[in-house]
Amino acid sequence: MARIELNVDGQAHTIEADPDMPLLYALRDDLGLRNPRFGCGLSQCGACTVLINGEPVRSCVTAVDSIGGKKITTLAGIGSPDKPHKVQAAFIEEQVPQCGYCLNGWVMTSVALLEKNPHPSDGQIREALTGIKCRCGTHTAVLRAVKRAAQA
Amino acid sequence: MTMTNNNTTMDVSRRQLIAGAGALTVAVLLPGRKARAAIATMASRAELKPDRLATYISINQDGSAVGWLGKVDMGQGTDIGWIKMIAEELDLPTDRVSLVLGHTDQTINMGGASGSTGIWKGGASLRNAAAEARRVLVEMAAEKLSVPVDRLTDVDGIISDKTDPSRKVSYGELIGGRYFDVELEWNQMIGNDLTIKGKAKPKAPGEYKIVGKPGTRRRDVAPKVLGTLEYMVDVKVPGMLHGRMIRPSVAGSVPTAVDQSSIKDITGAQVVWQKGFIGVVAPREWDAIKASRALKVTWSQVKPPFPGNAGLYDHIRNAEVVQYDKEVKTGDIDAAFASAAKVVEASYEWPFQSHAGMGPACAVADVRNGEATIWSGTQKPHYCRDGIARMLNLPPEKVKVVATTGPGSYGRNDAGDASMDATVLSKAVGKPVRVQGMRYEGHGWDPKAPASVHMARAAIDRDGKVTAWRFETKAFSKRDTMNNEGEPEYTLAGQLLDWPLHPVFLFGHPDESYGFGAIHKISGTIKPLLDRASPLRSAHMRDPGGPQTHYAVESFMDELALATNMDPVAFRLRYVTNPRDAAVIKVAAEKAGWQPHVGARKQVKGDVYVGQGIAYASRGGTRVAVVAEVEVNRSTGKVWAKRYTVAHDCGQIVAPDLLRLTIEGNIVQSTSRALWEEVKFDDKAVTSVDWKTYPIVDMTEAPETIDIILIDHPELPPTGAGEASTRPTAGALANAIFDATGIRLRQAPFTPERLKAGLA
Numbered sequence: 054m055a056r057i058e059l060n061v062d063g064q065a066h067t068i069e070a071d072p073d074m075p076l077l078y079a080l081r082d083d084l085g086l087r088n089p090r091f092g093c094g095l096s097q098c099g100a101c102t103v104l105i106n107g108e109p110v111r112s113c114v115t116a117v118d119s120i121g122g123k124k125i126t127t128l129a130g131i132g133s134p135d136k137p138h139k140v141q142a143a144f145i146e147e148q149v150p151q152c153g154y155c156l157n158g159w160v161m162t163s164v165a166l167l168e169k170n171p172h173p174s175d176g177q178i179r180e181a182l183t184g185i186k187c188r189c190g191t192h193t194a195v196l197r198a199v200k201r202a203a204q205a
Numbered sequence: 206m207t208m209t210n211n212n213t214t215m216d217v218s219r220r221q222l223i224a225g226a227g228a229l230t231v232a233v234l235l236p237g238r239k240a241r242a243a244i245a246t247m248a249s250r251a252e253l254k255p256d257r258l259a260t261y262i263s264i265n266q267d268g269s270a271v272g273w274l275g276k277v278d279m280g281q282g283t284d285i286g287w288i289k290m291i292a293e294e295l296d297l298p299t300d301r302v303s304l305v306l307g308h309t310d311q312t313i314n315m316g317g318a319s320g321s322t323g324i325w326k327g328g329a330s331l332r333n334a335a336a337e338a339r340r341v342l343v344e345m346a347a348e349k350l351s352v353p354v355d356r357l358t359d360v361d362g363i364i365s366d367k368t369d370p371s372r373k374v375s376y377g378e379l380i381g382g383r384y385f386d387v388e389l390e391w392n393q394m395i396g397n398d399l400t401i402k403g404k405a406k407p408k409a410p411g412e413y414k415i416v417g418k419p420g421t422r423r424r425d426v427a428p429k430v431l432g433t434l435e436y437m438v439d440v441k442v443p444g445m446l447h448g449r450m451i452r453p454s455v456a457g458s459v460p461t462a463v464d465q466s467s468i469k470d471i472t473g474a475q476v477v478w479q480k481g482f483i484g485v486v487a488p489r490e491w492d493a494i495k496a497s498r499a500l501k502v503t504w505s506q507v508k509p510p511f512p513g514n515a516g517l518y519d520h521i522r523n524a525e526v527v528q529y530d531k532e533v534k535t536g537d538i539d540a541a542f543a544s545a546a547k548v549v550e551a552s553y554e555w556p557f558q559s560h561a562g563m564g565p566a567c568a569v570a571d572v573r574n575g576e577a578t579i580w581s582g583t584q585k586p587h588y589c590r591d592g593i594a595r596m597l598n599l600p601p602e603k604v605k606v607v608a609t610t611g612p613g614s615y616g617r618n619d620a621g622d623a624s625m626d627a628t629v630l631s632k633a634v635g636k637p638v639r640v641q642g643m644r645y646e647g648h649g650w651d652p653k654a655p656a657s658v659h660m661a662r663a664a665i666d667r668d669g670k671v672t673a674w675r676f677e678t679k680a681f682s683k684r685d686t687m688n689n690e691g692e693p694e695y696t697l698a699g700q701l702l703d704w705p706l707h708p709v710f711l712f713g714h715p716d717e718s719y720g721f722g723a724i725h726k727i728s729g730t731i732k733p734l735l736d737r738a739s740p741l742r743s744a745h746m747r748d749p750g751g752p753q754t755h756y757a758v759e760s761f762m763d764e765l766a767l768a769t770n771m772d773p774v775a776f777r778l779r780y781v782t783n784p785r786d787a788a789v790i791k792v793a794a795e796k797a798g799w800q801p802h803v804g805a806r807k808q809v810k811g812d813v814y815v816g817q818g819i820a821y822a823s824r825g826g827t828r829v830a831v832v833a834e835v836e837v838n839r840s841t842g843k844v845w846a847k848r849y850t851v852a853h854d855c856g857q858i859v860a861p862d863l864l865r866l867t868i869e870g871n872i873v874q875s876t877s878r879a880l881w882e883e884v885k886f887d888d889k890a891v892t893s894v895d896w897k898t899y900p901i902v903d904m905t906e907a908p909e910t911i912d913i914i915l916i917d918h919p920e921l922p923p924t925g926a927g928e929a930s931t932r933p934t935a936g937a938l939a940n941a942i943f944d945a946t947g948i949r950l951r952q953a954p955f956t957p958e959r960l961k962a963g964l965a
Binding site: 081091134142154184 | 280282320328422423425426429430432433434435436438439441489490491516561563564565610611612613614615616641642643649801862863868869870871872874876877890896897899902903904905907908909911935947
């Protein structure tokens with residue numbers, strides 16, 4: 054066990070954890086956050102995605118002691134019910150999710166995409182979101198939402 | 206204890222109800238009957254009986270309404286459909302209607318999410334209940350205001366005298382916080398087929414102001430997108446341990462020895478081993494995972510039970526049929542074949558497919574002191590309760606299942622297994638246990654959609670007319686592991702604990718209206734490859750049997766069109782007998798810009814072949830035609846389902862915008878199944894254990910356009926929309942691929958490897 058400091062959604066936390074433990078379990082079990090979810094534990098689906106210093110990262114394969122002082126942002130940290138992020142607002146407007154279990158992957162990766170490329174083409178959006186899984190088949194709704202967010 | 210909500214409507218209703226719970230009982234006398242009424246709270250509602258209005262509808266003190274439904278929504282917005290139907294009958298704005306869904310102590314068994322019956326059957330009963338509630342409210346108002354019923358009008362929950370609008374009373378004043386003590390007519394059925402009705406006649410469709418109109422937003426979307434919704438995986442109970450199951454590497458083998466010392470260094474880790482059931486628990490989740498990996502288990506030696514993918518279809522063809530479905534037979538089929546000028550035959554193959562939920566199933570069970578509470582993402586909470594009650598030898602009323610938002614559900618997936626695993630673990634350690642599968646279990650150990658072979662044969666006379674059609678299915682059962690977890694033996698844990706097995710052998714026939722002179726439909730099911738705790742046990746998955754069967758039927762229709770020198774659309778219109786079926790085919794073809802053709806056109810555009818294909822099917826009264834346009838890469842063989850045109854007729858439409866999104870999801874998911882999905886297995890085990898070994902559609906492969914044309918029949922009852930549009934997709938794709946390349950694919954999925962072999 055080791056003492057590990059984490060900066061999540063603007064708040065500093067200290068936890069005692071196995072340094073090899075994936076960040077996902079620290080966020081969910083030690084900090085009690087809901088959003089990053091276990092999907093595969095293999096970096097294949099995106100359900101556990103958080104931003105680390107603005108970059109989308111799969112928290113299920115990121116060792117908790119590898120973060121250092123970097124800023125971790127979760128789905129609940131990019132916007133609030135009163136002030137949703139433009140990507141969140143667009144996902145709501147397009148009524149994208151069905152079960153919504155996959156949302157961290159789509160939303161967080163789209164946030165990072167639009168930071169770098171505010172007006173991506175259809176092909177650039179698809180490429181940026183490749184590999185993220187959705188089992189309900191909301192892909193076409195996701196595309197509409199990301200395009201809407203890019204225009205916001 | 207953390208309580209969880211199925212959705213936000215639940216949350217709202219709970220707060221409203223608790224806020225309204227001041228006194229214990231208040232007597233009201235309903236007109237014409239001796240009645241009591243009690244404050245309706247979460248703690249005290251009227252006794253749940255199928256023939257009581259209070260079971261389905263209550264009115265809060267502020268006049269808002271609550272629908273109580275033994276069904277659940279899995280993310281398609283079915284709840285909004287129910288809200289609209291209640292709001293319509295009670296003339297309330299939709300934001301004054303909320304729902305309590307699926308909780309077994311607050312709703313009766315109406316089947317859960319099942320068979321696309323949400324609006325079709327559940328909605329029909331709820332509509333009757335809401336109409337009856339309104340009738341009773343108007344009668345109560347008539348008595349209270351001393352005004353005859355026909356002089357009353359009812360707007361937004363206020364009933365007033367038409368001749369003197371100042372004489373008025375609200376729903377809340379009439380019955381708010383108390384319950385309707387009104388008897389309903391009940392058909393004595395439980396589950397999907399439960400039907401109730403009161404004396405009131407629901408509104409005529411011409412009077413609708415809410416049903417069929419777009420614009421009602423789903424209530425779970427914003428909390429999901431903003432990250433405020435509590436999912437099944439988020440449920441925490443004080444003192445809860447984390448559990449993980451351990452599965453054998455050879456299907457059918459069971460633990461014979463366990464080396465407890467192998468996990469002695471993991472804090473608080475503990476083994477639960479009973480017969481074939483083995484799992485670990487630990488206070489910390491990561492420790493439970495580590496323990497499940499570290500535990501040394503000796504497994505029994507068993508003969509590897511499977512033929513492997515390469516031997517699958519031969520196995521099905523050669524296996525003995527255990528049971529035939531009731532056959533469908535019209536006309537003199539033997540005479541038609543005897544006098545045929547030409548006979549066309551083909552057979553089609555479909556693999557096992559996995560639910561492959563976004564998250565492996567999770568459940569929390571708290572089994573203590575002769576009671577059990579289970580939080581589950583199951584789509585059938587009442588059956589989940591019944592199975593757990595039997596496993597624990599408790600009366601069902603001592604078991605409560607809290608229906609909680611899971612990672613989607615498209616049938617009998619792994620949720621029912623996780624609920625039972627958590628139950629057995631909790632009972633063993635005497636503490637609440639949360640169990641979640643690892644990814645290999647989500648793919649490798651969920652119940653599978655059954656693999657099948659379909660053999661079609663048709664007689665064509667001298668004039669080129671199809672005079673007979675024989676369609677024979679041979680398949681694994683769609684209910685080897687039942688369509689619900691209502692008995693322990695229909696769960697992995699129950700099977701591992703040696704409960705006697707009762708597999709059901711059933712697959713089904715195609716559902717279409719082709720009027721060939723003589724028709725013979727045969728469907729036979731074969732034994733499972735391994736009868737107990739099999740990773741290939743088969744069960745319901747979105748449109749059970751539908752995609753397989755109609756892929757075969759619709760591919761064969763195109764083969765017959767070619768054999769009779771007809772265009773595929775014209776061929777279908779010639780033989781289809783139901784006018785609504787003809788309508789969806791015509792509309793889809795017209796909107797897609799169908800170009801009539803006979804045989805494959807093999808049109809080349811740069812490095813791709815392009816083609817168009819059509820398929821249609823009906824399902825429980827809903828009919829769907831799909832035109833697919835594909836691009837097939839000439840060098841890689843990769844298929845892109847670029848554009849779809851979907852004509853959809855499910856009778857009366859309740860929520861058109863949500864219906865569109867539901868259809869879109871069906872089309873994308875069924876595209877994935879047709880192009881990519883095949884459970885791989887060797888002789889020992891399922892080898893599709895993650896997203897690499899079980900690929901599904903990727904964003905780079907998502908369709909460019911899905912045009913959906915909704916055909917509304919307000920005069921007809923609504924039928925289901927949760928599954929019907931999954932049914933024709935594979936057929937439309939296979940036919941489009943044929944048009945593009947001339948390759949007739951008689952085995953799914955339509956992977957680049959299969960196309961490339963044909964293109965070479």
